[in-house]
Amino acid sequence: xxxxxxxxxxxxxxxxxxxxxxxxxxxxxxxxxxxxxxxxxxxxxxxxxxxxxxxxxxxxxxxxxxxxxxxxxxxxxxxxxxxxxxxxxxxxxxxxxxxxxxxxxxxxxxxxxxxxxxxxxxxxxxxxxxxxxxxxxxxxxxxxxxxxxxxxxxxxxxxxxxxxxxxxxxxxxxxxxxxxxxxxxxxxxxxxxxxxxxxxxxxxxxxxxxxxxxxxxxxxxxxxxxxxxxxxxxxxxxxxxxx
Amino acid sequence: xxxxxxxxxxxxxxxxxxxxxxxxxxxxxxxxxxxxxxxxxxxxxxxxxxxxxx
Numbered sequence: 322x323x324x325x326x327x328x329x330x331x332x333x334x335x336x337x338x339x340x341x342x343x344x345x346x347x348x349x350x351x352x353x354x355x356x357x358x359x360x361x362x363x364x365x366x367x368x369x370x371x372x373x374x375x376x377x378x379x380x381x382x383x384x385x386x387x388x389x390x391x392x393x394x395x396x397x398x399x400x401x402x403x404x405x406x407x408x409x410x411x412x413x414x415x416x417x418x419x420x421x422x423x424x425x426x427x428x429x430x431x432x433x434x435x436x437x438x439x440x441x442x443x444x445x446x447x448x449x450x451x452x453x454x455x456x457x458x459x460x461x462x463x464x465x466x467x468x469x470x471x472x473x474x475x476x477x478x479x480x481x482x483x484x485x486x487x488x489x490x491x492x493x494x495x496x497x498x499x500x501x502x503x504x505x506x507x508x509x510x511x512x513x514x515x516x517x518x519x520x521x522x523x524x525x526x527x528x529x530x531x532x533x534x535x536x537x538x539x540x541x542x543x544x545x546x547x548x549x550x551x552x553x554x555x556x557x558x559x560x561x562x563x564x
Numbered sequence: 565x566x567x568x569x570x571x572x573x574x575x576x577x578x579x580x581x582x583x584x585x586x587x588x589x590x591x592x593x594x595x596x597x598x599x600x601x602x603x604x605x606x607x608x609x610x611x612x613x614x615x616x617x618x
Contacts, residue, residue, distance in 0.1 A: 356582075356585075360582065361567055361568055365568075371571045371572050371573075371574035371578060372574040372578065374578050375577065375578060375581045378582065379581070417595070421592050422588075424588065425585060429584060429585070432581045432584075536592075540592050540593065544599070544600075547599050547603040550603040551603045551607075554603070554609075557607075557611065561614065564617065
């Protein structure tokens with residue numbers, strides 16, 4: 322069975338309609354448990370003090386900010402190559418969530434940095450890349466809204482999205498690329514257990530990350546469904562105008 | 565496991581971070597919900613008009 326059948330709007334509406342309640346309720350439970358656990362039930366961090374409680378928001382928001390951009394780029398390539406409109410619409414639906422997550426990562430990063438580094442902001446390669454990625458998100462959303470023809474808007478925004486991928490890659494790998502020359506520390510999570518934060522912080526962080534991702538899928542599925550409906554409504558309006 | 569509510573000197577950084585989270589998540593959820601309702605209503609209206617024409 323081909324995966325491309327999911328690119329059919331009717332099939333997408335059927336499957337996303339079934340998945341949506343699980344994402345919504347899963348997100349609500351995981352966010353309450355993960356953030357409640359992290360905020361109120363974890364011990365004081367020996368180095369960062371109480372400010373370590375911000376990581377339960379900052380780490381998932383940063384991961385999602387970068388991965389949403391990669392997902393949009395992937396959807397844009399599929400849209401450009403295979404001309405599947407659901408791909409373009411999924412990228413369009415994901416952009417404001419990615420922008421929101423990037424804004425949250427920047428704000429919580431500043432709030433964490435002030436007591437930990439002694440500064441709200443530095444023009445560090447990682448932080449600067451994330452800021453530029455945020456501008457790409459805003460530019461992408463603005464371009465969709467600025468072009469009236471949806472076909473043209475889909476193509477141009479996909480190209481813009483692909484141009485910005487370099488900043489998503491930089492946001493993800495800046496610490497490794499600029500080894501030792503960035504203020505930002507390496508990732509808090511890794512497949513190698515020794516590099517992870519201590520277990521007592523790690524478990525609530527994983528639950529919080531699950532909550533953020535489920536929330537992302539809930540909003541993205543809902544917004545893609547909305548875009549499909551609006552596209553259908555536009556097509557009916559055009560048909561009525563022709564008749 | 566001890567319940568901690570007093571965030572000490574870092575409270576002025578922690579609570580705004582969680583407030584920003586609430587604001588952005590509530591905003592995104594509300595936006596998705598409101599636009600979904602509007603799109604559903606718009607499509608229903610267009611489909612009814614088409615049915616009437618046919």
